[in-house]
Amino acid sequence: MRTPAGSDCPFYHADFHRGRQLQECRLVARTPGGGRWGPDLCGRCRVPAIQRANACTHLVLQARVRQGVLGLGRGIDISATCVRSGGPVPAPEVGCGLCHSLPLIEPESRS
Numbered sequence: 001m002r003t004p005a006g007s008d009c010p011f012y013h014a015d016f017h018r019g020r021q022l023q024e025c026r027l028v029a030r031t032p033g034g035g036r037w038g039p040d041l042c043g044r045c046r047v048p049a050i051q052r053a054n055a056c057t058h059l060v061l062q063a064r065v066r067q068g069v070l071g072l073g074r075g076i077d078i079s080a081t082c083v084r085s086g087g088p089v090p091a092p093e094v095g096c097g098l099c100h101s102l103p104l105i106e107p108e109s110r111s
């Protein structure tokens with residue numbers, strides 16, 4: 001579903017049908033200690049970009065609201081794990097490299 005920030009996110013849910021005013025992030029809602037979410041956070045969230053870059057079905061995301069101070073620094077902290085390798089995934093846009101091998105970067109040839 002399209003977020004208020006204009007990105008497609010599978011975790012965003014909204015229902016304005018027949019006077020309802022429901023907006024929720026199901027990723028924050030299912031994350032232990034996810035915090036209090038608001039639709040303003042979608043524009044500061046990496047999840048839509050992660051989902052576009054990496055569609056691996058073994059990747060599990062968690063999202064926690066970072067409140068910041070006086071509204072500054074407010075955002076979403078994303079963490080990721082891989083259910084296949086069993087470990088954290090520091091760069092979820094890239095993945096852990098178990099299913100899809102990471103490209104080797106060749107040193108520049110010296111001539």
Ligand code: SF4
Binds near residue numbers: 009026041045046
């Ligand atoms: S906060 Fe992030 S994960 Fe949650 S609905 Fe918005 S874009 Fe999706």
